[in-house]
Amino acid sequence: MVNDGTRYERKTVQAVRGTEQRSINKWQGQGWELVDQDRGRLRTTLTFRRAKKPVPWRLVAAAAVAVVVVVAGSASVAAFTGDDDEPRAEPTPTASPSQSPTAEPSETETETATPEPSASSAPSPTEPANPDVLTAKNSDDVAKLLATGDYCDPAIGRFAKGHADDTIEFDGSVVNVFKSGARSDLTMSPGDKGPRSTTGPVFKFEGVTSADLSLKGATALKDGDLVRVTATVDVYNSDQCLLYLAPVSTELR
DSSP states (O other): OOOOSOOEEEEEEEEETTOHHHHHHHHHTTTOEEEEEEEOSSEEEEEEEEEOOOOOHHHHHHHHHHHHHHHHHHHHHHHTOOGGGSOOOOOOOOOOGGGOOOOOOOHHHHOOOOOOOOTTTSOOTTSOSSOSEEOTTTOHHHHHHHTOSOTTOHHHHHHHHHTTTOEEEEEEEEEEEEEETTEEEEEEEESSOGGGOOSSOOEEEEEEOHHHHTEESOSSOOTTOEEEEEEEEEEEETTTTEEEEEEEEEEEO
16 A cells, blocks of 8 residues: 555544444544454454644734733833833722621522322322332433433443442344353443444443243243343443443343
């Protein structure tokens, strides 16, 4: 290949197996070119490059000249300014007793008592105030989580901390199944696109069996399967960009 003199900057990204295309699309959208893929057992190393922008030396030189001119002009003005030109502080008017300022009400003075809910205003049994299972319909936090555009978004970690041990339910699809003997590591994303998912976090079940999943509708899962997942929030690994879940039930849909 003939070197045309273009200089490049390089970036290396780690992607979980099965989510490579998602990372490729993200960085290509920002002007990066994929030049290499190194597939590991659990993660793939993606190498990108992007042409460096040339430095506009003429504009830099012009800006430097302008700065010198401004500094020189400021020094000339300072040389002709005497002490008599120093501004004098205006006297502060003293409020008369009749015009004394009124103290602002404190936070406790502005609080109003919240009446106890009456029996008629209490939520009905079909709409519990604190549902045991959080979904996109009854929790804004879950709705925002499932719509996340970047699976490495720090907001996912904040969700995991704020909802640790909470039970969530969502419709998702299997991104990748990695079998190790009788157990499997599963990664899933919200929606129906499986390995081609581009929205939401990457959820992971680690070292599980069909019994652990309480799997319904199938004896085992494979890449691309559509599922309804009920699980408990565990932890978010920001290095792997994985939100770990503990399965409650998994149903093929």
